[in-house]
Amino acid sequence: MTFPTTVSHLLPIALLAVSNVFMTAAWYGHLKFPHAPLWTVVLIGWGLAFVEYCFAVPANRIGHVVYSAAELKTIQEVLTLLVFVGFSVVYLKEPLSWAHAAGFVLILAGATLIFWAGS
Template sequence: MPTTSPAVLPVLMLFASNVFMTFAWYGHLKFKGSWLPLAVVASWGIAFFEYWLAVPANRWGNAVYSAAQLKTMQEVITLVVFAGFSVLYLKEPLGWNHGLGFALIAAGAFFIFHKWS
């Protein structure tokens, strides 16, 4: 296992995997005129690299985090990555309602990670 902290490495890998997956799922939206089967095959190719990051991130991360914590972390990371992708790549603005929705999901993450006595 790499020398990065066992608590930090899965987070970094999940961020990187989410960048790949976001491009796999939504990157083709800038190329709506392209042949759909080509978009699907290209997305599969991108997703291949996502799996090479996500699977080890979850396996190594499970030494530090529960499966529920890893899944919650992945969902929050997905929203952060997607928000940036949406604004920077797709040029679609985010409104107050998106921020409120993301905040509610972050509140849910708080309850997953909070240690209750």
């Protein structure tokens, strides 16, 4: 399956963003329900992870046409941080400290290096 160049570059990013929303919900959403039985949150997490895979696998398949595997992983990690920050602050109501922000900036610097050096 081939796509126009712009779609080939942007569609994987959009799909990875959606997949990260589901995976973040699967991994951290249950923290607001500490009294729910563990087996229940595991099963719900598996269901969310299945939906996440339905977006992540096509994102990587489509994206590998224009991005290397390392670049796709880097995009995924940056999106994970962005989604997690929003999820943590908005849903979990947990503030981020200056140390979190500084650490995330360093990770973004590493991501920038991967794309800059790969050019």
